[in-house]
Amino acid sequence: MRKDGAATREKILNAAQGLILDRGYVGMTVDHVLDKVGITKGAFFHHFKTKDDLARALLTRYAEHDERIYRETRERAEKLSDDPLQQVLLFVGLFQEMFDALTEPYPGCLFASYVYELQQFDEDTRALIGSSFTKWRELLKEKFEAVARKYPPRLEVDAASLADAFTVVLEGAFITSKAINDPKVVSEQLRHFRNYVELLFRPRAAV
């Protein structure tokens, strides 16, 4: 397997993603990628028409990967318990587990990186970012609605914004974790979100 186009393409994507999270999209140059992967201009532009083309491919791949993680984790939680509240708490707990294993700060979220350079991207790319956020929301929203039906919340809350809160905590924790260079931040903050859900819905007797 001397010349494997698909493998080279993957290497380019992986290298570019790391570089973008470290230096931003504009700050990541094509030459940086070439150095990191060990290829030349010809190879790069054989696989990607333009740098923007790479940006789109990268975001699409990231979105698919993210959605799979969300969906699989939700399914795992649903298998572990029949109770919607327990399912949500397990869902958050499973994410906590993942981020607890980190020994250095999570490199960051590609969406967040793009959001802070939003004007560099075309309308399609920006739409993809927005639709990913709303997709995550929908994935958790129905879960929270089921929880609220079974356990009346102690305070009035909106299922959609509560679903958003999970993403919000993740995004905020990524930034804070990188800023103070502390890998523990993400799981600590997820713990707070878990606490919130618990306090909001868990019936008195069970506490």
Added chain:
Amino acid sequence: MRKDGAATREKILNAAQGLILDRGYVGMTVDHVLDKVGITKGAFFHHFKTKDDLARALLTRYAEHDERIYRETRERAEKLSDDPLQQVLLFVGLFQEMFDALTEPYPGCLFASYVYELQQFDEDTRALIGSSFTKWRELLKEKFEAVARKYPPRLEVDAASLADAFTVVLEGAFITSKAINDPKVVSEQLRHFRNYVELLFRPRAAV
């Protein structure tokens, strides 16, 4: 007052900040700033030695502004109530008020922008980012410790990470707000943080 150097300097800083939040630091070029302010290269490099010099000045100004807001809001809350729990709830509520008034998404946090291009900046600048985050933490941490002394929390929590949670919610909400282009996200998410604090500390009888 024909030629006011200080005013021009401010105009440069303001224009650059807006451009950076839209396009990232590398994506903001000196020429963009010149266009926006209506000056020339000579004027720009008269006020700032290099582009990096502008980046540092901008971050310093932003850090001072942020700290002032945090501190003044805390002091306002402290004047409005003697009870530490009420003070925290008021603190969050006052922020909610500010962000509730927005008609378009908050342009973003300069620290977060820099964090997603971290490798572009020197050690000093990165240290300034880290120290700002810990400063915000300290500012709220003592408050939460006072709350916890008076009202035993329903779940065991660490004051430092709870203080971080406020910043985390803000940072995460900024990104989500921009991503889905919805200015209401920030105040909604602050509401959840307020709920959390309330559920965590407020005694049963008062709920």
Added chain:
DNA sequence: TTTAAAACAGACCAACTAGTCGGTGCGGAA
């Protein structure tokens, strides 16, 4: 073995980048 396409090499280019430098005009001190 032939052959056509895919995978890659690397010299080259136009546009853009941050930064320089000699010069200009104006306001106030002497």
Added chain:
DNA sequence: TTCCGCACCGACTAGTTGGTCTGTTTTAAA
């Protein structure tokens, strides 16, 4: 009035950027 210095101008430069182009190697089918 002279003179000095701050604020500003804008042509210029050296280096970098994304992207092109021509040519070479590899792969697998015919």
